[in-house]
Amino acid sequence: MTPPRKRTAGRIAVLRREAVVTTVPVAVAALLAAAGPAAAGTAAAGTAGAAGAGDPYFPLEGNGGYHVAHYDLSLRYDPHTRHLDGRATLTARATQRLTRFDLDLKGLKVTGVTVDHVKAAYRRDGQELVITPRTALRKGRTFRVAVDYGGTPGPVTDPDGSPDGWIPTDDGAFVAGEPQGAMTWFPANGHPEDKSSYDFSLTVPEGHTAVANGVYRGRHTAHGRTTFRWRQSEPMAAYLATATIGTFDVERYTTRDGIEVYNAVDPRAAAAAAPVLKKLPSVLAWESRLFGPYPFRAAGSIVDHAPDVGYALETQTRPVYDRAPALSTLVHENAHQWFGDSVSLTRWKDIWLNEGFATYAEWLYSEQHGGASAQQTFDALYARPASDGLWAYPPGDPGGPAHLFGTPVYARGAMTLHELRRAVGDRAFFRILRAWAAGHRHGHGTTAQFTALAERVSGRNVAGLLHTWLYEPGKPRRA
Structure with missing residues (x-):
């Protein structure tokens, strides 16, 4: 994320179906096989799933007692x-015996809930949708919950x-979910x-485009609407999911690496964005050389x-920009595909693992493309009183949570990486970055794990x- 412009803190270079499906993608089986760490570790005692994942910054974010493999x-x-x-429609696995479980949902009206095609009782409790299936779910059971809902979505204020969240625009919606x-x-x-x-599956009036994550699988227009x-x-x-809607010019292609x-x-924004977006393939190729293979099948903007x-x-796979991005912003958001998206947080307090890394990617890009060196950028920052x-x-x-996207997280986080680079040398430092991205690919990481890795590799x-x-x-x- 690039920090909101209305905040003075920030990045150095730029100063943020109609029925239940009956089949599930093959990847879901693997996702079901291993519950996320929150599901296994934060469920409340007894048979009710916890109303939160236990994060001290956002106590009610996430839920306990189950792991969602597929939405x-x-x-x-x-x-x-x-x-x-x-x-x-959520395909999930119970990580404890469940007589009740929660989903996070704010502001929209729920009109029906089923668990494995059987109507379930539900109630609202603030941002929690509390669901009681007709029969208890045994530990280890795979189940499907379908929720019908509607209304006028709007953002939350962080x-x-x-x-x-869902931020209406004059022609659609800008959908950006970090952190809640x-x-x-x-x-x-x-x-x-x-x-x-x-x-x-996103249906909008004909003439509008709805863009989400991952691989584009086609569209169909009928009766004045396009899906x-x-x-x-x-x-x-x-938080990395999007369903941004607008009247967009669309460009599609495949890179030399098959992305x-x-x-x-x-x-x-087209005229201002074109020169920057043209550099996306070269930016991805450069980041892949530094950080390891690009972690997804799709990319874009x-x-x-x-x-x-x-x-x-x-x-994930397709950063969303509120206006034509600067090149440094493009570098930053796509570095997150490794650091933040593929390798995700375990707790929000470790946000520097996302933002410090993406900011340092900007410094490295500048250093290797004729701009200021990372040392020069560090020195200018360290000179501040x-x-x-x-x-x-x-x-x-x-x-x-009020400080998640402030200057220390971005700039001092990047300075931390530069001091590590100076201490261990370039060869070990870049081995550490690649090992971090590879070892936690599509998983999670903590600062303690990064520290242990840095010591082991160096x-x-x-x-x-x-x-x-x-x-x-x-x-x-300074040492």
């Missing part, structure tokens, strides 16, 4: 009335004041620990006209250095 989302949206009708917005448009197990595959189908086979956290690219650009949003987001906001709080635990004791830069308050002293 099938069938949505119909009218940009003129801003009305959404949806059916979400603790830092920025909008998040997925629940504004579909019922979800919304914490990043629970990753799933997705199918999307777009998408499939995200690799595991994805709910299917789909770009959707609002005509008002959604460039919307959404002047009230103020940020871009690394929605101890009273500067850069040193306001440590990036390894920002202290709460053969150096760097735990103290990383602790200083990530956790000590104030301006760190």
Whole structure:
């Protein structure tokens, strides 16, 4: 994510179906075989699934007692009335005996719920949709829950004041879910620990385009409406899902590496966006050389006209931009495909593993493409006085959700990586980055795991250095 422009904190270079399906993609079997860490570790005692995944920053985000392997989302949206009708079908596995479980859903009206095709009781409790199946679900059982819902979706306001979720635009919707917005448009197990595959069927008025994650699977127009189908086979956290809608110019091609690219650009941003988007294949190729093979089958960009949003987001496989992006923003959001999307958070306090890494990718790109070196960028930042906001709080635990996207997370997070690079040398440093991306591919990671990896790969004791830069308050002293 690039930090919202209305926040002064931020990145250095740019200063953010109508019926239940009866088959499931092959990848779902693998996803069902291993529950996400939240599902196994945070379920409440007894037989009711926990109402949250246990994250101290967002206590009610996610749910316990089950793991969602696959979402099938069938949505119909009218940009003129801003009305959404949806059916979400979730294929899940119980990680404990369940007499009741929750989904995250905010603001939309539920009209029916079934569990394995049998009507289930449900009630609303704030952002929780509490579901009671007719019979208890035994531990290890695979089940399907279908939720019919509708209404006028809108964003949530994050603790830092920025909008998040389903954000209406003058011709559709800008859909960006970090950190808590997925629940504004579909019922979800919304914490990043629970990753799933997705199918999307998105119906909009003819002339509009609906863009989601993963591989484009075609469209069909009838009776003045067009349905777009998408499939995200690799595991994805709910906050990285999108269903952005607008009147877009569309470009499709396949890179030399076989990556299917789909770009959707609002005509008002097309002229400014074209020179940057043209560089996407070379940016992906460069990042692949540094970080390892690109982790997904598809890539691309959604460039919307959404002047009230103020940020871009690394929605998986296809980042969404509120306006024509700068090249540094394109580099940043696509670096997240490795760091943040493929390798996901275990807890939100580790957000530097996303943003520090993507910011440092910008520094590396500049260094290797005729711009300022990473050392020069570091030195300019380190010259800031101890009273500067850069040193306001440590990036390894920002202290709460209001600080997730502030300057220390991005810039001091990147500085941490640069100090690690100086300590271990380039050869070991880039081996560490590639090993991190490969070893946690399509999974999760923590700062402790990264520290252990850095020591193992480099053969150096760097735990103290990383602790200083990530956790000590104030301006760190350089070694």
